[in-house]
Amino acid sequence: MKIMTLASRNVLRNWHRTLVTTLAMAFACTIMIIYGALMKGMVVGSERQAVVMNQGDIQIHAQGYRDDPDIYNTMEDSKTLLENIRAEGFHATARYFAFGLMATDGNSSGVQLRGTDLIHEPQVTQIHQHVMTGQWLDKDDPYGVVIGKKLARLLGAKIGSELVYIGQTADGYMANELFKVRGILKVVAANIDNTAVFLPRQTLIELLSLPQGAHEIVIMRADRSSDLDAAKQQIAALAPEYETLDWRELMPVIARFLETADVQTFIMLIFTYIAVASVVLNAVLMSVFERINEFGIMKAIGVSPLQSVVLIYAEAMLQTLLASLLGLGFGWWASSYFQLHGMDMSGLAGDVSFAGIALDPIWYAYITPDVLINPVIFLFLITMLAAIYPVLKVAKIRAVDAIHYQ
Secondary structure (H helix, E strand, C coil), rough: CCHHHHHHHHHHCCCHHHHHHHHHHHHHHHHHHHHHHHHHHHHHCCCCCCCCCCCCEEEEEEECCCCCCCCCCCCCCCCCCCHHHHHHEEEEEEEEEEEEEEEECCEEEEEEEECCCCCCCCCCHHHCCEEEEEECCCCCCCCCCEEHHHHHHHHHHCCCCEEEEEEEEECCCCCEEEEEEEECCCCCCCHHHHHEEEEEEHHHHHCCCCCEEEEEEEEEECCEEEEEEHHHHCCCCCCCCEEEEEEHHHHHHHHHHHHCHHHHHHHHHHHHHHHHHHHHHHHHHHHHHHHHHHHHHHHHHCHHHHHHHHHHHHHHHHHHHHHHHHHHHHHHHHHHHHHHHHHHHHHHHEEECCCCCCECEEECCCCHHHHHHHHHHHHHHHHHHHHHHHHHHHHHCCHHHHHHHC
């Protein structure tokens, strides 16, 4: 018996039902490809916001600094440590922090001064590319600062505005200085948006007479596809007396969310395809009951139950194959569009943040092989499961009863 020839004819016999069933499966496949690409894009974008914009892959601090950011609690041998880390093939930068009060003509706010290495910071993070208006720091403008978006709004500051800083130096004297706003950042993270004032490292050291050594060392892998745990162990071996943490330990909520993103996609896939299974089951059952007499005659002339089962599955698989090709084509096309142009969510939610990290208002998709393949594989599996009941009915049918079935 020519299974594929018969299956093709049977599929085309009632083309209206075939069309509806195939389009339903193709639509579900398309939606799941787009959804998977968008979820993967959210994962990649969230990690980028958390790691590439500020945190880096790994951070080193003096013991206890994160719990109590004391200006005196520095890593005195930070210069040597940085040289050793870079010699191992990593990108690394040192940061310096201080706190104080920043004021404009009519407003004031507590701020965190962030002394920035203008040479090595751009090798570790991309925050210098995240300026909304104005420009990033420049060594030729030592008193030009870059501030967070919300801090600028709170102070009523704009590009060129003068900011008066009041604080205390490391040796106990009063520190005050006049700065000028050089740039304003896009939304990055809550602690940056609300309080951060970026300025050249040397300016901060001289202003506050900071003690020797950095408060924080941030490291980025040269090859970000390499194993993070192995990189952390390698760095920790270079700084055994300090606290070494990777970004997942520094931001556990974000890390946990990203780890469960694939599970969320899988759950969505299951619920969506359950609805598809009901459509497939209904279509196959209708096809079987319409042809009870035919199956009886086929069995009477010697067609085995296994051949009948294979025929039903061949018909279902032909429809699934066509639906998969349609779903893959439309899903890939739509996902490619969103990967290139993104979805602008700013009109719906404005500045969106999660666990202290600002999410990019432009939601980009990200296409990977599993995003395209998994919905197709699941579509075939769900079709095979949905067809089990109809094929069992056909396998158990008695030729005499089927021939006289009305």
